[in-house]
Amino acid sequence: MFMKPENRRWAIALVIFLATVFNYFDRQILAVLKPTLKEVFDMNDEGYALIVNVFTVCYACMYPVAGWLVDKFGAKIIMLLGVLGWATASIGAGISRTFAQFAFFRGLLGIAEPSNFPVKLQVVTVWFPPKLRATANSFCEAGSSVGAILAPPLAAWLAIRFNWHIVFIIGGIAGLVIALLWFWIYRNPPKAISLAATGSETVSKSPSFKWKQLWTKKSLWGVLLIRFVSDPLWYFCLFWLPGYLQEESGLSLAQMGLFGWIPFLVADLGAIGASAWSDRMVKKGKQPLGARKLMLTVIACLAPLCVLTPHLSSAYTTLAVFSLVAVTCLTWLFNINVVVAEAFPLGNVASVLGIAGGCGAVGAVLLNYFVGQYISTIGAANIFVVMAFLHPIAVVLLWVLVKPEKVPNQKK
Helix, strand or coil, rough: CCCHHHHHHHHHHHHHHHHHHHHHHHHHHHHHHHHHHHCCCCCCCHHHHHHHHHHHHHHHHHCCCHHHHHHCHHHHHHHHHHHHHHHHHHHHHHHCCHHHHHHHHHHHHHHHHHHHHHHHHHHHHHHCCCCHHHHHHHHHHHHHHHHHHHHHCCCHHHHHHHHHHHHHHHHHHHHHHHHHHHHHHHHCCHHHHHHHHHCCCCCCCCCCHHHHHHHHHHHHHHHHHHHHHHHHHHHHHHEEEEEHHHHHHCCCHHHHHHHHHHHHHHHHHHHHHHHHHHHHHCCCCHHHHHHHHHHHHHHHHHHHHHHHHCCCCCCCHHHHHHHHHHHHHHHHHHHHHHHHHHHCCHHHHHHHHHHHHHHHHHHEEEEEEEHHHCCCCCHHHHHHHHHHHHHHHHHHHHHHHCCCHHHHHHHH
């Protein structure tokens, strides 16, 4: 292929966007089909929480490994293996006939999916300069909410028109197509792009911390704690909100297909707009990390609205509130990755993102267990009160702990 580097970088970003769409589609269809799967596999909310946590525990364990693998072996091969892995897992879930088989393939999905996000951050950091970085990152990350938007109508239509097996199989086939696209389009960045974006010729040549040194940095612990407390609310939106709308708010599967995508579309538009705002601040001369912090603080003010959820009169007001809450969740998910790119050396960004993503997934595991065990006993109202405080805590951590980390003796 003959393609200018400036065009190729956006083509690569487009493939990552598509991969992220089906990454999230494959995980989100579990929530859309929750009532059907509970009946098929004869499970209650505790059983459903177990299935969610099989995925999430595997995801949490593999995320740091995926980040290290990307820094060690590069984006091309790790992304290819990851997409092939999650395509296989989705097809396997579609042909499962027992609870154990289904749980196994959801675990395999959790092992395969984390590669997408360290790859994305390394590509954005290497191929795009700071003034475009948040926008490019948000474009790639927008696939997460597009996948969540696509899942309710497409999964509901396929399940009603055919059966639940087909929903998972279609997601897997899409993954195989994306793997071919990635293999065809991705190339290592030319020197001119690397120098323009980062000031370093390659990832391997740029100054970076050794693995042990990373753990001595306050900013690493700040990012870990931020992901630990803020990610669970987004996981709730993904894994519990569709079922809540059907089981507590009275939406049918068909109505879920018609309206369940709305919070994710609003989240997508809001997160891209907020990210573009932070890029505009950088273009006007504001220090990049400071611009990200300011924007995230403002957006975090929407998250406590989730406390209203149990007191709302209809599914549609619940959808409206969670549309605003999801803007916070997705904006933070998008831009905490950009914070990592601004705070750490290029050679460490994938590893830091991997560790942080795993930490966020651990937080989600604890919330999944808590919701599955206690939603029927202590009531949803108390659970939403807990979730209302998560992003305000993350704001404090962001300002107190995260700063640019420089490698000692780095040449100026």
